Amino acid sequence: MKSMTGYGRAEGRIGNSLWMVEIRTVNHRFLDIYLKAPRSLSPLELTIKKYLGSQIKRGRVDITIQMGNGGTNSFRPKLNFPLAHEYFQLLQKLREEFSFPEGISLGQFIGLPEIISLEPVEENFNQWEEFRFILDQALISLNEMRENEGKVLQQELQQRIQNIHNALANIENYASQLTNFTREKLLKRFQDLNIPLAIDEPRFLSEIFFLAERSDITEEITRIKSHLAQCAALLELPDAVGRKLEFIFQEINREVTTMSTKANDLRISQAVVEIKSDLEKMREQVQNIE
Secondary structure (H helix, E strand, O other): OOEOOEEEEEEEEEOOEEEEEEEEEEOOOOEEEEEEOOHHHHHHHHHHHHHHHHHOOOEEEEEEEEEOOOOOOEEEEEEOHHHHHHHHHHHHHHHHHHOOOOOOOHHHHHOOOOOEEEEEEOOOOOOHHHHHHHHHHHHHHHHHHHHHHHHHHHHHHHHHHHHHHHHHHHHHHHHHHHHHHHHHHHHHHHHHOOOOOOOOHHHHHHHHHHHHHOOOOHHHHHHHHHHHHHHHHHHOOOOOOHHHHHHHHHHHHHHHHHHHHHHOOHHHHHHHHHHHHHHHHHHHHHHHEO
């Protein structure tokens, strides 16, 4: 199990260039990749994103790629013609104004600021296999952090699943007596009202029994146990299980709500409140699981 929050960094030299890769991930409902890289890496942009998508299943991924100071770039000289013309016109005016006998030498002209500058040459970079090695090192660092946090989340979820098991065991004990208790309670209410039973007394009693049977919550307990078993199995998988767990927690919440309504029993309602408290915390934690 992996958390969606992590950070990884790696650097390596390819030819004369030193490349640095940083990957930051945070929780997100889907996979969302943002790439910031030099223009020279444009030919590999789609390949990098597809590769990241095969390694990370869910979350927002911010990847920054830079060429570090240790790398060497190619440069080419650039002549600023508009600025050179302005300099030339100004120098001509100075020579005419002060009647300088000598002309303007090329050496003096070249020495003027910003006439000639050096600019880096960005060449398209397409050495994917060499770059992937650096990217993999950053992913290893990232996943180590995500797995460590994932273990903490896994232990927390396992404890809360056990809490729900314990509360469910108490509910099951109460439920074994619930049908008879409800039947007796309904009969006592009619007796307290001093309402004479109708001629068709067996029919009346069968309706009482039917109402009592409606309070049976055995099916809900069985389904919740099945959902908890699925959760326990998912927690042991190395795959992305966050969305599956989120769905199962919603189903458990629906079952315990139904159970509380059907049972109409104070003890069961109190146990349901405990289960829902654990479920809410689990649903918050699962938001950060891949």
